[in-house]
Amino acid sequence: MSAKDTSSAGGEPVTFPQYLILNAHRFGNRPAMRHKDYGIWQSWTWSEVYDEIRAFSIGCGKLGIKAGDKVAIVGQNRPRLYWAFCAIQALGAVPVPVYADSVAEEMTYVLNHAEVAFAICQNQEQVDKIISMGSELKNLKQIIYDEQRGLGDYDPKKLHSIDQVQELGREVVASEGDEKWNKSVAKGKGDDLSVMLYTSGTTGRPKGVMLSFNNLVVSARNANAFDQLDESEEILAYLPLAWVGDHVFSYAQAFVAGYCVCCPESPETADEDRREIAPSYFFAPPRVFETMLTSITVRMEDAGKLKQAMFKYFMDHANDVGESILNGEHVGFWKNLKYRLGELFVYGPLKNRMGLTHTKVGYTAGEAIGPEIFRFYRSLGLNLKQLYGQTEASVYISAQPDGEIRADTVGTPSPDVEIEIAENGEVLYRSPGVFMGYYKNDKATKSTKTKKGWVHTGDAGFIDHEGHLRIIDRAKDVGKLADGSLFAPKYIENKLKFFPNIKEAVAFGDGRNMCCVFLNIDLTSVGNWAERNNISYASYQELAGHPEVYKMMEEHVAQVNRELAKEEMMAGSQVHRFLVLHKELDPDDGELTRTQKVRRSFISERYGKLIEALFDGSSEQYVETEVVFEDGRKGKISATVEIRDATVNPPAHAIKEAAE
């Protein structure tokens, strides 16, 4: 009956397996996937991918995966794991990608909560993790793996390689044909559950966000139209599979537009691989752009005099006119000519170095990006934009349209999205991408999604006079200091984090009489600075506590305070006292989420002593912290952390009043 909906019957496809069939027809000879393996980019066309996925899917069916089953996908960006999504969906089963770097305990929770019956793993590491959970995984029947290495003498009864599974599938196709499979694909409907993505959860246990095919397909279609993306794009898939962003960019949008997704050789080589691929559509969290800029700055400092002078000369010019040229404004003949020369000598080679030569559109999201960093990339002629999104929205809530780009907004509502600001300042939205609900958690669903379909983002923000959305902070984090002035921790933290030397900052102050912060130094940047200034150190801890480093941090904090003093709303929450943490905040210790966001409540519990010391005026505090090593073992590190007072400025508006 609904078979008419499918591509083979001429209708518009509504599921990804249906798109696969369509793509095999319309883009059969175009590349669909690349993977650098054994030092060479291997590639597959859409018709080859179709073949692989069909065999994989039918094989999975033979192994017992059936409609409604939940199947975990654990690993890094590998072609066969992306194929697994489609292979599973073709059977009516539901893929549940899991963060590959989760420790066994986190993974156990997700796999049990999702009632996962099968798991598709990348390699021995992930298989071991799952086997180590043993009987705790009540529903798990079989494990399928991609890379054979090290798995030779494991019990083959519960363990199958993807090759074997595909072989099973190919045998079936050879003997019975693929009609049964085609029927199962055709049965897929738009409002079926497509995928379950567990949110990293800045608070509490992760929740399983259920997205339907409609959610993803419509969002992907809109996004492709918004930036004119078509089958000619090439992107690099290097972000975690379990993250909605990667699922939408590297899977949903790729299937809908038919573009090519490239998988890096290993996570460590992603930068090099990006240079070789030169993606035309690129997404990265601000952190990636920061790291790239830091490494360029560091390398420029090592360059010869001539190169340094050239870099400075043309970068100054780019700062001057680059953004205007990108926005299509006229800057005059000579300036334009000079910019073109700059492109030849500096901007072009720089972009090539970063692998952004062919980038048509670049996006950053997830966190605020430093205005300097944002401007740097845009002045090079790179169309970098910001977007605001959530797992619950199938990513897109708002995005910056071409030509209306500013560092401090996240753009106008995306196509088909309505945005409203609640009375308490919280941002609400309604769109076709709005999720079906949280899996087995109606309470959370009800409190997030209203009856009329509005979703609470949990972020506080406002629409500015040009119709752009601006986000201040998490709504529940916005608080007040004891004197009643507004306290938006993330706002302050971001200002601090814009310094390359500061990797992470955590601000405290809600209900207190002043604002104080924890700082984490950036080892690359501060380490380099130390090398240059003949400061020797043996460990992260020693460097973090070094008096010179403290002096540098003091200057950074003072500058942030000067900026805060200028803003009427924020002047009250200038940083009064700060300390530099003796260890790096780490997701393995539960201090950050897997997407590198600070888990505030957890940190305030863990470092309670330090927080008290910040507010009671002591100048140092001894602290012992438990740390978890990669293999799950635990250890302790202890340190005496110094606490310093920062320079606080009188608010600018107060000065004005006094002068009057």
Added chain:
Amino acid sequence: MNVQFSSSKISTDDGLSPGETILHVDNISLSFGGVKAIQDVSFDIKKGEVRAIIGPNGAGKTSMLNVINGFYHPQQGTITYRGEERRKMRTHIAAKQGIARTFQNIALFTGMSTLDNIMAGRITLQKRNLIWHALWHGPAQREELEHRAAVEQIIDFLELEHIRKTPVGRLPYGLKKRVELGRALAAEPALLLLDEPMAGMNLEEKEDMSRFILDVNNQFGTTIALIEHDMGVVMDLSDRVMVLDYGRKIGDGTPDEVRNNQNVIDAYLGVPHDE
């Protein structure tokens, strides 16, 4: 087009079946002037096993490895390698016969990249001569491609992708050790000698290296003889352990047997020696 490397598997097959003796050392004695480095030691290495040689400093472990790969020539005793007795042996012949090794203090070509270093390990397998390779085109190029494919397998296996083109001199110690293992593996050895593969490593690096050694043994079926000071590692990795002390063999057997051997305990924990 997809280039598939699966056809060119690294192989260390030498016609022996697992469990057969690959190397037999009989009553070896080696001395340098008055120093008796090895005194009357006999032992064997069986195909497919991980064989450890342990002992306190100066016990003659490295000398023993050097005897096996033909660098030192023992004054007495015989060595039987794959059924053939040999007395005088040159190292390059040992290499050709399938004995590869790594060194206690890394001996890589520091100016060359990881890739080139591992390629260097293929040299004993090269069929064309220098002139062909200087001419480069034709058969030599085809051969080079084959070697490169094999090397890429090793790079993949040892997870060295991110440093493929990095000069080895710039690498941290732990990675250098891994590159050295890669170079030894590139020769597709039947017998792989590892001289303190984990010396100077931190815990995490040791774990990685142990995993690689086991995987090499497992996947390629390579017979491995290793010297190591970290007892935990030795006991976990090895099938059989031989213990040397002052050039003499004082124990030989499974890790458990050796652990409970009184002579060994004395040598390690220090019973007053009569010197």
